[in-house]
Amino acid sequence: MDSVLELRAIRKSFAGFAAxxxxxxxxxxxxxxxxxxxxxxxKSSLMNVAAGLYAPDGGRILIxxxxxxxGGPREATAQGIGMVHQHFHLVxxxxxxxxxxxxxxxxxxxxxIETIEREIAFCxxxxxxxxxPHRRLDSLSVAEQQRVEIVKVLxxxxxxxxxxxxxxVLTDEEADGLLTTMRRLAAQGTAVVLVTHKLREVTRYxxxxxxxxxxxxxxxxxxxxxSTAQLTELxxxxxLPSPVREKTARGELRLxxxxxxxxxxxxxxxxxxxxxxxxxxxxxxxxxxxxxGQSELVGALTGTTAVAAGDIWMSxxxxxxxxxxxxxxxxxxAAIPADRYAQALAGGLSITDNYAVAGVMxxxxxxxxxxxxxxxxxxxxxAVRAFDVQxxxxxxxxxGLLSGGNAQKLVLARELAGDPVLIVAHGPSRGxxxxxxAAVHERLLxxxxxxxxVVLVSDDLDEVIGLADRIGVMSRGRIVAEFDxxxxxxxxxxxxxxxx
Amino acid sequence: MAICExxxxxxxxVPATALPYxxxxxxxxxxxxxxxxxxxxxxxxxxxxxxxxxxxxAIADRPWVALPxxxxxxxxxxxxxxxxxxxxxxxxxxxxxxxxxxCQGLTSLLGTLAEWQNHPISGLGKLIVWPLSELPxxxxxxxxxDGLVYALLPIFYGVHxxxxxxMTGLRLRAVGEAPxxxxxxxxxxxxxxVLAVVAGSALIGLAGGYLAVGGTKMWFGGMTxxxxxxxxxxxxxxxxxxxxxxxxxxxxxxIESMVPRIAAAGISVPQYFILMTPxxxxxxxxxxxxxxxxxxxxxEPGALGRPHVREERR
Ligand SMILES: Nc1ncnc2c1ncn2[C@@H]1O[C@H](COP(=O)(O)OP(=O)(O)OP(=O)(O)O)[C@@H](O)[C@H]1O
Ligand SMILES: [Mg+2]
Numbered sequence: 154m155d156s157v158l159e160l161r162a163i164r165k166s167f168a169g170f171a172a173x174x175x176x177x178x179x180x181x182x183x184x185x186x187x188x189x190x191x192x193x194x195x196k197s198s199l200m201n202v203a204a205g206l207y208a209p210d211g212g213r214i215l216i217x218x219x220x221x222x223x224g225g226p227r228e229a230t231a232q233g234i235g236m237v238h239q240h241f242h243l244v245x246x247x248x249x250x251x252x253x254x255x256x257x258x259x260x261x262x263x264x265x266i267e268t269i270e271r272e273i274a275f276c277x278x279x280x281x282x283x284x285x286p287h288r289r290l291d292s293l294s295v296a297e298q299q300r301v302e303i304v305k306v307l308x309x310x311x312x313x314x315x316x317x318x319x320x321x322v323l324t325d326e327e328a329d330g331l332l333t334t335m336r337r338l339a340a341q342g343t344a345v346v347l348v349t350h351k352l353r354e355v356t357r358y359x360x361x362x363x364x365x366x367x368x369x370x371x372x373x374x375x376x377x378x379x380s381t382a383q384l385t386e387l388x389x390x391x392x393l394p395s396p397v398r399e400k401t402a403r404g405e406l407r408l409x410x411x412x413x414x415x416x417x418x419x420x421x422x423x424x425x426x427x428x429x430x431x432x433x434x435x436x437x438x439x440x441x442x443x444x445x446g447q448s449e450l451v452g453a454l455t456g457t458t459a460v461a462a463g464d465i466w467m468s469x470x471x472x473x474x475x476x477x478x479x480x481x482x483x484x485x486x487a488a489i490p491a492d493r494y495a496q497a498l499a500g501g502l503s504i505t506d507n508y509a510v511a512g513v514m515x516x517x518x519x520x521x522x523x524x525x526x527x528x529x530x531x532x533x534x535x536a537v538r539a540f541d542v543q544x545x546x547x548x549x550x551x552x553g554l555l556s557g558g559n560a561q562k563l564v565l566a567r568e569l570a571g572d573p574v575l576i577v578a579h580g581p582s583r584g585x586x587x588x589x590x591a592a593v594h595e596r597l598l599x600x601x602x603x604x605x606x607v608v609l610v611s612d613d614l615d616e617v618i619g620l621a622d623r624i625g626v627m628s629r630g631r632i633v634a635e636f637d638x639x640x641x642x643x644x645x646x647x648x649x650x651x652x653x
Numbered sequence: 654m655a656i657c658e659x660x661x662x663x664x665x666x667v668p669a670t671a672l673p674y675x676x677x678x679x680x681x682x683x684x685x686x687x688x689x690x691x692x693x694x695x696x697x698x699x700x701x702x703x704x705x706x707x708x709x710x711a712i713a714d715r716p717w718v719a720l721p722x723x724x725x726x727x728x729x730x731x732x733x734x735x736x737x738x739x740x741x742x743x744x745x746x747x748x749x750x751x752x753x754x755x756c757q758g759l760t761s762l763l764g765t766l767a768e769w770q771n772h773p774i775s776g777l778g779k780l781i782v783w784p785l786s787e788l789p790x791x792x793x794x795x796x797x798x799d800g801l802v803y804a805l806l807p808i809f810y811g812v813h814x815x816x817x818x819x820m821t822g823l824r825l826r827a828v829g830e831a832p833x834x835x836x837x838x839x840x841x842x843x844x845x846x847v848l849a850v851v852a853g854s855a856l857i858g859l860a861g862g863y864l865a866v867g868g869t870k871m872w873f874g875g876m877t878x879x880x881x882x883x884x885x886x887x888x889x890x891x892x893x894x895x896x897x898x899x900x901x902x903x904x905x906x907x908i909e910s911m912v913p914r915i916a917a918a919g920i921s922v923p924q925y926f927i928l929m930t931p932x933x934x935x936x937x938x939x940x941x942x943x944x945x946x947x948x949x950x951x952x953e954p955g956a957l958g959r960p961h962v963r964e965e966r967r
Pocket of ligand 1: 171172190191192193194195196197198199554555556557558584
């Protein structure tokens with residue numbers, strides 16, 4: 154057998170909750186092995202066990218056929234296992250070279266920096282991309298940071314590379330580039346684990362796929378012999394109907410944006426005269442390569458980014474371009490921000506508090522200083538049920554412990570409660586599994602059918618095309634083209650890059 | 654030239670007053686760069702001061718006995734603090750305050766029990782190093798300094814080198830910025846944090862020892878007079894950078910050594926106003942340092958005050 158890594162009957166519990174319940178996994182030399190599973194299935198947990206970060210409660214780890222005990226990441230690295238985490242493990246104020254040197258010491262500091270810079274150049278040359286070793290990490294894009302992680306792992310001599318949802322934050326092209334590189338490494342004998350929710354990547358790039366559900370192994374097979382429908386069914390248990398967009402009557406104007414300008418501290422213009430209108434019962438999609446002003450637009454709409462010039466009018470709240478977020482929210486704005494853990498939830502607070510905070514602001518649970526905690530808990534419990542938030546062990550549990558999809562469902566439950574005038578959603582299904590993704594889309598379509606106006610900003614072109622009634626394409630801080638549904642994918646794709 | 658003499662005297666007094674601030678702030682920087690929020694300075698200064706005097710009285714009235722004693726005593730208390738916050742993960746603010754109160758009580762008690770109070774020692778003598786001693790005699794008031802003052806620059810240079818130009822420093826800062834990253838890079842986060850706190854405590858202890866054997870040359874309860882708190886503020890002003898901390902300390906040294914000279918010059922300013930000035934300046938400096946910025950822009954170490962537990966999700 155040429156299995157380089159074997160995990161047998163791994164068990165791991167967190168505070169009594171079994172995240173891994175006898176999970177098996179076998180990795181062979183020279184393969185790209187996809188790991189599929191719903192949010193919270195235990196994919197990251199299992200890989201963290203392999204990387205030495207989580208100490209398993211039970212089970213066996215075999216590396217190169219021999220049983221090993223991994224006391225920590227250092228032992229795993231020594232065994233040739235390197236992992237690129239879902240949330241990168243990088244030091245923001247350090248340079249690229251310093252970050253890589255930290256994990257791969259090369260003697261004394263100044264000599265080490267020189268050596269590592271040479272090695273970085275060699276490694277990136279081989280992989281076919283560039284990273285400037287002198288750049289500070291926080292000045293890099295997510296895709297570039299990921300490259301740093303990969304170089305870091307490779308220079309550590311890894312022969313087993315674990316990538317935990319590497320493509321969740323990448324554009325299609327970047328993802329293809331990364332996975333092609335991984336295929337090349339596999340051809341040279343490296344074993345690659347690819348954790349992902351995107352079936353397209355599985356069928357295109359993986360030699361084998363393991364599917365997990367509820368902390369256990371469900372199946373391992375060759376993805377080439379499977380249809381996407383079969384894979385989906387194995388992953389989530391049932392076949393999913395794709396959401397249908399019914400015809401709705403467009404209502405009155407809900408949002409008018411005109412001549413919007415946003416400038417960065419550095420003086421760079423992030424938004425340069427953006428204008429569009431959204432009506433009730435309509436989803437206005439914004440497509441584009443990320444980094445072309447989408448985040449700034451969402452910030453300007455929700456009130457977290459200062460506007461330099463231009464006007465935002467929202468029915469129910471009036472001209473809001475320079476009003477604080479609270480005014481907008483009381484006027485009926487609902488926001489589903491891109492970073493759910495940082496901007497949408499308070500990770501350290503309970504599920505109840507996170508759900509009920511909007512209602513508290515509106516005075517729904519009694520006056521300030523006299524909250525009806527019972528009513529809050531009851532409302533939260535109902536919402537958790539209605540929106541099918543999984544992995545809730547108790548309403549007092551910290552919201553930060555929810556897996557990505559379930560955290561997003563909680564945000565949706567809060568934001569869609571009541572009858573918002575306008576919903577601004579930014580990358581609402583990023584990092585979500587097929588089922589959670591479908592749930593999010595269904596909720597947004599339901600809001601549209603109810604007559605809410607929706608602005609949907611997403612890097613995922615398929616998502617925008619599938620949901621939006623009209624699509625604006627953003628490039629370099631402008632809306633360069635607008636399309637009515639049904640839109641032509643090719644034409645949108647051209648508009649995205651033509652001006653970019 | 655009375656005014657000239659005034660300025661020379663005043664400037665000559667600056668290094669000695671600045672030194673405790675500088676060393677204490679430097680010690681705090683070492684600890685906080687590793688991510689441990691450290692409020693213990695006031696307590697550690699007291700411990701260092703008492704140990705310095707105690708060693709001088711009980712063992713030998715020599716600075717090379719007193720200063721190491723101060724350093725060792727502060728390191729012991731630092732180890733206690735590190736155990737509380739790094740190993741037991743007690744809230745770092747509360748543990749820091751508790752250590753200060755504990756040290757205040759303990760030093761007063763020990764000082765009284767051992768009858769070390771108000772016993773003057775000869776302490777550190779002033780010296781003037783060679784090329785400076787050749788300058789005209791009028792300038793000697795400027796350069797006649799304690800030996801430790803001359804050691805200050807090498808100490809700062811050394812700490813700066815270690816923090817920013819060595820693997821140890823790289824790791825220490827990584828532990829303070831992103832413990833998850835440090836952990837998965839195979840570093841012992843706990844070990845680095847404990848070491849940083851203890852090393853930082855040594856520097857603060859040295860500052861305390863100097864206050865006693867170089868400054869007052871005797872022990873009395875609470876003799877540090879809030880200098881530790883000013884050092885805490887200095888660290889923020891300095892944005893956790895050693896050279897800026899030295900600059901800030903000199904600034905405070907200027908103000909503090911001005912205070913008695915104003916009084917001596919016969920200018921009548923209410924005494925309490927004078928005693929208040931360092932704190933007023935602290936607040937002013939903090940406002941200035943933080944003007945128009947959010948916390949993140951102050952270069953605060955990313956994981957300051959946040960304990961690291963490998964398997965815990967944030
Ligand atoms: N450190 C931890 N502390 C507490 N609970 C945890 C921890 N790590 C994982 N869990 C829980 O274990 C379960 C599995 O989580 P895991 O992150 O492995 O899922 P996943 O398959 O990677 O999901 P996703 O696709 O959302 O990344 C979840 O319910 C999660 O809340
Ligand atoms: Mg995961």
